[in-house]
Amino acid sequence: MELYFAPMEGVTTARFRRVHRELFGGADRYYMPFISPTSDHRFTPRELREVGEENNAGVSAVPQILTKSAGDFLWAADGLAQMGYAEVDLNLGCPSATVTAKGKGAALLRDGAALDRLLDGIFSRAQVRVSVKTRIGYGDVAEFPALLEIFNRYPISELILHCRTRREMYAGEVHYEAFELARRESRARVCFNGNLFAPADVAAFRGRYPGERAVMLGRGAAADPALFRRLRGGPGASREELQTFHERLYAGYREDYGGVNAMRRMKELWGFILGLFDGGEQLRRKMMRTEDTGVFEDCVADVFARLALRDE
Ligand SMILES: Cc1cc2nc3c(=O)[nH]c(=O)nc-3n(C[C@H](O)[C@H](O)[C@H](O)COP(=O)(O)O)c2cc1C
Structure with missing residues (x-):
């Protein structure tokens, strides 16, 4: 299919x-x-x-x-x-x-x-x-x-x-x-x-x-x-892959739109992706509220450093 x-x-x-x-x-x-x-x-x-x-x-x-x-x-x-x-x-x-x-x-x-x-x-x-x-x-x-x-x-x-x-x-x-x-x-x-x-x-x-x-x-x-x-029988996303995904996309968006707008784009995506992590909900509000790229980047770093990926 x-x-x-x-x-x-x-x-x-x-x-x-x-x-x-x-x-x-x-x-x-x-x-x-x-x-x-x-x-x-x-x-x-x-x-x-x-x-x-x-x-x-x-x-x-x-x-x-x-x-x-x-x-x-x-x-x-x-x-x-x-x-x-x-x-x-x-x-x-x-x-x-x-x-x-x-x-x-x-x-x-x-x-x-x-x-x-x-x-x-x-x-x-x-x-x-x-x-x-x-x-x-x-x-x-x-x-x-x-x-x-x-x-x-x-x-x-x-x-x-x-x-x-x-x-x-x-x-x-x-x-x-x-x-x-x-x-x-x-x-x-x-x-x-x-x-x-x-x-x-x-x-x-x-x-x-x-x-x-x-x-x-x-x-x-x-x-x-x-x-x-x-869906094609392959593995789920690893933490490293998700991190690379974030980094490549964020770098690309910084080139395309500049820092704050790049962050806004990434926040939209993180709104979907956070559900992959246990405890992601706790960081959601902080990440979604901030308009400061430094705070946003700290939130992302926290996700990768502290949160476990859900099994399924
Ligand atoms: C944030 C967002 C943006 C969307 N943008 C478009 C769009 O540009 N064109 C379109 O035809 N549908 C758009 N949709 C609808 C999706 O293509 C899809 O039809 C909808 O999400 C239902 O499928 P899903 O249950 O698999 O998400 C959008 C949906 C969301 C949530």
């Missing part, structure tokens, strides 16, 4: 993907956090760094676009195709209020006619494969059959389903019944995403849906960078 690393804004940057692949590996493909093209049709320096060939060499990565405009999507997709990308993903899942207030991301699921127009505009002219990463409704799972009918009108290369509504954000159970409907009736191949945090979750998923071709994992893989490797 193919294993995809989910896009995670603020976490799975180009730096992260490269260091993760070098140290841990195991993911067949990384979906990039979204870029949101503006009508001036210019990639920002930061976007160019994220999608640039030189920063993605050797990493199989798919860029993702967040927009409600077919014209802006096609402009960005053409630019990405020129850089060598064969697939571009459309974000129909982002639940953040600042995004949905602009009618983008999961907000597009609220208005079937607008969604249909957007997909029509994209698929009538797209020169690359277009996959769609979507939620299964805006306010209610009962919206999904009608959404699936719309998706089925277009040659979507892969329909990646985070089986929650926008209202559910990232909490609670995922709706397997929506995934099952899509398995039966989707014209595009489907990929499941949501709440697969550990090898046992993936094993249970495989048992329930034998023959599934791919799954996408997000928070579980951010919390345990060796998760994909473990």
Whole structure:
């Protein structure tokens, strides 16, 4: 089964993907956090760094676009195709209020006619494969059959389903019944995403849906960078590997963003990784609160010097 690393804004940057692949590996493909093209049709320096060939060499990565405009999507997709990308993903899942207030991301699921127009505009002219990463409704799972009918009108290369509504954000159970409907009736191949945090979750998923071709994992893989490797029968992360992971990424981010912003990026990641350590919760508050790079670095040093890695 193919294993995809989910896009995670603020976490799975180009730096992260490269260091993760070098140290841990195991993911067949990384979906990039979204870029949101503006009508001036210019990639920002930061976007160019994220999608640039030189920063993605050797990493199989798919860029993702967040927009409600077919014209802006096609402009960005053409630019990405020129850089060598064969697939571009459309974000129909982002639940953040600042995004949905602009009618983008999961907000597009609220208005079937607008969604249909957007997909029509994209698929009538797209020169690359277009996959769609979507939620299964805006306010209610009962919206999904009608959404699936719309998706089925277009040659979507892969329909990646985070089986929650926008209202559910990232909490609670995922709706397997929506995934099952899509398995039966989707014209595009489907990929499941949501709440697969550990090898046992993936094993249970495989048992329930034998023959599934791919799954996408997000928070579980951010919390345990060796998760994909473990899913392939390899070992869990050692303390030394985690330390190297931290050091390489932090050094890279200092180059990219400078000290304080590098620390903020790393804090976001540590928010996930601390759970690997016994007693990590005690350091969490101190680490998350500080805006002082020295205090942050002491917290990290403390984790590696004092805390034991959990068995599982
Ligand atoms: C911090 C964070 C950032 C995310 N950024 C994106 C994003 O840029 N694009 C996207 O499609 N999904 C994004 N997601 C959603 C994830 O890709 C994924 O669908 C979600 O976390 C559910 O999968 P999981 O249960 O395996 O984590 C983000 C999620 C989190 C927690």
